[in-house]
Amino acid sequence: MRRTLLTMSSSKASATEKGPSGRPYHHGDLRRAILTAALDAIAADGPSGLSLRDLARRAGVSHAAPAHHFKDRAGLLTAIAAEGFGLLATALRAAADLEEAGVRYVHFAREHPAHFQVMFAPELLRTGDLELTTARALASDALREAVTAVPAEGRGTDARLAGIAAWSLAHGFATLLLSHNLDDPVGEQDPEEVFRKLAGMLFRHAE
Amino acid sequence: MRRTLLTMSSSKASATEKGPSGRPYHHGDLRRAILTAALDAIAADGPSGLSLRDLARRAGVSHAAPAHHFKDRAGLLTAIAAEGFGLLATALRAAADLEEAGVRYVHFAREHPAHFQVMFAPELLRTGDLELTTARALASDALREAVTAVPAEGRGTDARLAGIAAWSLAHGFATLLLSHNLDDPVGEQDPEEVFRKLAGMLFRHAE
DNA sequence: GAGCAATCTTGTCAGTGTCAAGTTGAGTGC
DNA sequence: GCACTCAACTTGACACTGACAAGATTGCTC
Incomplete structure (x- = not known):
């Protein structure tokens, strides 16, 4: 034994x-x-x-x-996902601006890879779970707040569109990072610094 | 029976x-x-x-x-991933410019969701597989080509960085789309058109 | 200190991936 | 026409898994 x-x-x-x-x-x-x-x-x-x-x-x-x-395999994974959204929400809430929120998003994915993977695998989760949906809503709010914090004053930049763009960029970067698809191009550099450059390049000139 | x-x-x-x-x-x-x-x-x-x-x-x-x-469960998934990278490579090769490549990337993910999911789940694949690595290299070349086609003439915009940015944006958008995280914001609109606006917003002003 | 409810165990069942060994049959060379 | 060969498929088995039911143990409360 x-x-x-x-x-x-x-x-x-x-x-x-x-x-x-x-x-x-x-x-x-x-x-x-x-x-x-x-x-x-x-x-x-x-x-x-x-x-x-x-x-x-x-x-x-x-x-x-x-x-x-x-209860279940799905129950365990749902609990993990809920915990992950909670952690992500607090991480995002501490961000000063949108770029910083993106950097924190990437940082979160690197520091909590298991949480991150499960959070975005809906077919493994009990989607109706209360704890999960509230935690997700919290994270979603934090993200939305980070987006609207940048006023996008001039030129009619749609805030909603900018939000999708920022989220897509950070999420894609994090996902590709975790699936080892950026090992070559990023190399020895700190991934979060690379992302900061990226975000700066795209968003600095569009605001 | x-x-x-x-x-x-x-x-x-x-x-x-x-x-x-x-x-x-x-x-x-x-x-x-x-x-x-x-x-x-x-x-x-x-x-x-x-x-x-x-x-x-x-x-x-x-x-x-x-x-x-x-042979294996991994063998089946590896075959699917390889087929997916092949399909993606041909889809990208037909793109005129970087924005078009991104749109095609998103279109591919929507049309071949199973392929797409498996392609980026390395822990399910036999990573050393020859067929897989060559197919992936093909797709990678097609992507790189689409990036460098836009010369990024003025201001020292790093082509490599722009490549990561474009890939991250398209990949993130596609991933969030498939995991039903953009159902609300995108709504009734055609996702590929939304992405086109997105890419235009970010890359048009950065080149 | 008695009873209750939460926590954990034991036992079991159907389903799964994988391996080994046998069976079928299509094609090939003669 | 015929034996041979080899790929394609079957049958059978084993260890493992998630899930359920029923029982054992223990901390808590009154």
Whole structure:
């Protein structure tokens, strides 16, 4: 039984006592443990390669334990996506202007690749989930705010169009980055700096 | 046995005779049949939901038949990605200028959503595959050509940077479109026309 | 300290990908 | 006309997965 080897991987031993079997019946913070294990696995192999049973093994619990916290594979991924939108919203809210928001968007994708991938894979999610939709709305608001902050004073630049443009640019750059399609052209440079140049080139002259 | 119901779905009945069992032992064009069935399934449920056994059922063959043509799940997806890059390359080659190339990129993603999704999901592919890498190189050349066709005469606009920008914009727009994140803002309008406006707004003033 | 509800386990089922070994039949050379 | 060969396909098996049901354990509350 290799499971006994993993038994004490729980960080919070105080939550439950060990019991005679060596493994505490209650994990203490299984939900979080499963989440972080899932994020690791997704970052390594993508959402498709994810196995609930493997996550359970990593956390040192039985194969059906994750179901109690997430119900479902889709439930787990939905929770991850919701968390991701929350993180993205706070990241964007701290941006001074649109360019900075774009840089933060790219930074978020690099720092939370697993979240990012799942957030934009709707066929893996429970789309009707309340937590998910509210978190997404929050992020959406933060993005919209960043767009309208730049007044686009002169020349009738449509704010809505500019928003789509900015989002597309940042999202495309982040996606291509994560799928290793910009490894050659970006090379050794800091991707966020490259994006800053990019955004400056396109938006500085269009405002 | 429902399989007998699907037996004659092969378009080329001439390739083999029926035999006494009702189903011809040789399908005739199984490789293509599996591919198109896979494209349908992916467009509907994403690459994650794909089941080789289900594809076999749809084609009216045994569960292990696909393996003979594609070896693997990864093999099938790799073949799809390679085909996709080939299609994209020819689509881009016909573009007059950079804006047109972008529009065609978006058009490709809308017309071949399954191909597009698989092409940019490296963790699902056999990355070393020869056919894939050559097809990708072809598409990459076509893209590069479209970028350098616009000379960017004045002001030291880096061609490489402009290339990344154009690709990011088109890729991001296409990705967000397919993941239904632009359903609201784009609405009833033709997405390709929206993109054309977008690209015009950003690149017309930057060249 | 009794009972309750949350947490986790054990057992099971259908479905899947992949491998190995056998079967069919189309084409080729003679 | 005929044996041979080899690609195309089938059958069978194995380990693994997600999901469900029913039971065991334990922290909490009153």
